[in-house]
Amino acid sequence: ISTPVKVLGIAKNSFGLVEDAVAMTEEAFAPSLNDADFGIKVENVEKVTGKVTIADAEIVVSAGRGMKGPENWGMIEELASVLGAATACSKPVSDIGWRPHSEHVGQTGKPVASNLYIAVGISGAIQHIAGINSSKVKVVINSDPEAPFFKVADYGVVGDAFTVVPQLIEKLKAFKASNS
Template sequence: AKSTGSKILVLSNSFSGKGLAPRIAAKLEAGLADGALELPKINGDKLTVKKTAFSNKAFATLELSSDIKVIALSPNAYETKETGGSATVETFAPNIDQTDFTTMVKEIVRATDKVSLPEAEIVVSAGRGLKGPENWGMVEELADVLGAATACSKPVSDAGWRPHSEHVGQTGIVVSPNLYIAIGISGAIQHLAGVSSSKTIVVINKDPEAPFFKVADYGIVGDAFDVVPKLTQALKAYKGI
């Protein structure tokens, strides 16, 4: 950035981006907007950015007036468009000597093969339509076939069916996967706020008037106990599992 005179740096708010963005901003003495939900609006030398705040529990609008600005965009925050531009792409691979780093494992708190919910590209989520925790097996089976993370609505975590760490929504975790499958979730506005950046939303609900269908890319009106097992079997057959 210093060598090219760049004034705006845009990164992905991915796992690595979340670590890089604040370090770069500090090094360049730049303004930072991480978790940006849309492309910034330019007003002269200032940028206005909408982002998540308070651990993804609220939204805030920031105005960056620093000379250099660093923006970390949430995945799927905007659609990719062909502009016909011909910007020069330079590949940069720093030469790092591994002996410069010392690593010591003090404690393994938890090891799991499950996909991390905030970073998952596919999320299978379910709500009270499952009627109880004893029926969660079919959600996990579908998630396993897709290589997805599992999630739930707030009423489900409040009822103790699933841990609060799986609660997706405005007061829980905000996700932006490539595919979000909602099973038996009506679509309260608080839940929709946590999934609005998803690239593709699939809703399975027996109530055709469920609000979730209004924002869904694909919808299946049917009983989850009938639809989900059939969907899982079809995916297994397709993948040859």
Template sequence: MSVLVLVEHSQGVFKKKSLEAIQYAANIAKSMGTSVTAVATGNVGDNEMQALGQYGAQKVLHTTDARLDNFNSRAYTRVMLAAAQKEGAKVIVGLHDTVGKAVSPRIAARLKAGLVAGAVSYPDLSKGFVVKKNVFSGKAFAYVNITSDVKVITLMPNTFAVVKGEGSATVEKLEVTFEDKDFSIQVTGVSKASGSVPLSEAELVVSGGRGMKGPENWFVLEALAKELGAALACSRPVADSHWRPHNEHVGQTGGTIRPNLYIAVGISGAIQHLAGVNGSKTIVVINKDPEAPFFSAADYGVLGDAMEVVPRLTEAVKKFKG
């Protein structure tokens, strides 16, 4: 009756958010007196899977059908259902990301399970199985009690800090019988977004809005990001105007990030933008308008012109590092 977790890797290396999901599942398993089984697909080595024990997994079920190398929501659902049946899982944890958002509702529907999407707390078992989640673009919280026998949760990435511990997981092969319809839609190729730090995993993010005036001015943000080792992000109008690629767009209709430091330059701080970034640990806002709403969500604010403030900040970082 273990707690099941779907884990994701990139070229054989598990993503930080998957380690966080395992740790989250381990906490739930501990309070339920059970264990954690991770489910991995595709080309990943035994050592990498065993190392999931350091984050709380006792077992890893591994399926190596080559058709699973690229994400496929139907086939991944089939894998999770096979794992849930094998383990008699009562709690199934995914991430509130592209994969988890596609697979978890399918699992919940097939198992007639209650689903909490975007959890930001551990379940409170003293009151049933109550999980806290963000609502209204992060402006409020809802506390949802899952009363079904099987429970499905997607965890908001970057909710908890990942702490490496001791331990080694056992690895078992998971045999899955697929049906043709599982592969009726196939991803035939993937082109990776450029940038040295993936935005969803970044601890430091430098983000630009319409106040940057145009793509020709982005070099100042790129220089700051390079100096800090940060990822770049942007507001939606910036991506819509093709100043920056869409994978950098954060907010209600873009990515949700929770870095340690979010530097917002020339961004007004509309609620739809905040929805994607207000979980950041520290927010620094650079804006020339003292009335910009973002200042009220900021930990630190700099009132000034982006083209003057950002280069000076980059110089200061350089000096500090030197």
């Protein structure tokens, strides 16, 4: 980059951890450096409080029409809470108003590059897969063994979400409690 102002933006989790054994040199700096010392001007800081955002999440728990209605979303939020994850949804779910559009993941929604992406009751349309393709580990829970999502999943559970997810939540809670 040859311009006087250089801007570099890197999405969280877009690169894996790379360890490189190199020699380190340590230099002493003046004890009170601030933005002005580097010619930096902060114009805007946006923060979301109380909730992990999809873009920043290490883990995303997403669900689709397999949830059968917005009244059943509590178990998705509980699973996300237990995992310290963000919640997300498929396009049809946000289109019919079950979840906010800010949670819509996919080609026309927000892209996700999480370390773990859990899809519950999402068939796996190509547009959705395109939005989560950068996620490192993909887990699918779906009652349809022919759901397209299973073709790209690292792990899959064929089963009813209303049976599998509550059991998963209980096992995770028990695991956390035994390791506290």
